[in-house]
Amino acid sequence: MKKERAPRPPRTEAEEKLLQALRERLAQDGRSISEIERLVGRGHGTLSNVLRGRSELRLHHLETLGPVLRFTLPEIVAEAYGIKLTLDFPRRPR
Numbered sequence: 001m002k003k004e005r006a007p008r009p010p011r012t013e014a015e016e017k018l019l020q021a022l023r024e025r026l027a028q029d030g031r032s033i034s035e036i037e038r039l040v041g042r043g044h045g046t047l048s049n050v051l052r053g054r055s056e057l058r059l060h061h062l063e064t065l066g067p068v069l070r071f072t073l074p075e076i077v078a079e080a081y082g083i084k085l086t087l088d089f090p091r092r093p094r
Contacts, residue, residue: 014080015057021080022062023051025069040064 011019026036037047042064049055062073071079078085 011053017080018062018076019051019057021076022057022065022069024079025065025071025076029069036065036068039068 026033029036031039033047033051034044037044046055047061047065050057050061059073062076066072066076075085
């Protein structure tokens with residue numbers, strides 16, 4: 001018998017903002033979701049499940065996607081909130 005998962009709680013405003021910024025980065029990148037998953041070493045469907053709300057977006061997702069999509073954690077958070085990143089964080093080459 002298949003064990004049922006507990007329902008996922010609704011997304012927070014912060015999660016929605018981060019997901020939107022991530023979607024924009026993915027669209028700019030142009031590679032398929034499955035190609036991105038392969039490059040970061042995630043199982044097939046992991047990123048799709050996050051984007052669809054089946055799985056919760058976690059910081060480790062952003063940390064592993066950053067090098068492939070060329071962003072740092074501070075950069076993606078700043079993009080999500082529409083603020084200019086002025087702190088002296090190392091930036092990924094574009």
